[in-house]
């Protein structure tokens with residue numbers, strides 16, 4: 001039986017997020033087995049390592065990550081994995097190198113004790129669907145390096161995915177066009193890429209710094225500012241601190257709209273494309289009221 005030898009083994013990919021996992025799956029198709037190292041309902045900037053992550057990293061041919069300081073747990077996890085299997089480090093794809101970052105020039109202090117986030121630019125760049133274009137290009141290139149015989153297949157898969165993305169982009173933009181220029185406040189600074197793509201204006205964040213809860217004094221000033229600017233919409237994600245948001249909402253009369261920051265963060269956001277279907281629909285419905 002020579003036949004099994006002709007069937008190439010699947011490429012095993014560990015992606016640090018469900019969003020990257022889906023983009024890898026779109027390009028790799030049945031030639032890859034890809035899993036996310038994190039759960040979308042957990043804090044993406046958390047620092048602890050789970051045993052499952054070590055297992056996935058240990059067996060991965062390719063690691064696809066958000067990069068910058070988005071995954072403070074990853075360096076330690078990789079070190080632990082490398083100790084378990086010397087010389088078996090996966091091929092590394094840092095997706096942040098494929099996109100143009102926002103806020104990369106914003107000077108931020110780096111705290112020693114708490115996980116500091118967005119110190120090198122805002123890391124939530126997958127929330128601009130246009131960024132799927134350069135990210136999937138990099139994924140196709142990397143998978144093609146691992147499996148040159150499948151380069152054309154990866155390119156074709158990517159083209160098919162981008163055609164669907166383009167079709168939906170037309171619909172998403174049309175759905176939000178009536179609300180262009182709407183000023184919003186955000187819980188965590190998750191939405192600058194999404195806001196830029198769909199012409200929303202982020203006025204302020206409820207967090208005083210990324211990852212750092214607001215002081216009462218900061219909240220007071222925020223409420224005053226929102227009332228002056230007439231901001232009536234707060235964009236949040238499922239993990240955002242409900243009590244703080246409720247206080248701002250009560251103080252301003254604004255409404256909290258909870259969006260899905262990642263695939264799987266909302267049950268309806270089942271893949272990268274439905275992530276935007278859900279967010280666009282929910283936001284348009286909230287802004288229409």
Ligand SMILES: [Zn+2]
Pocket residue numbers: 045117118123124188189190210
């Ligand atoms: Zn963040």
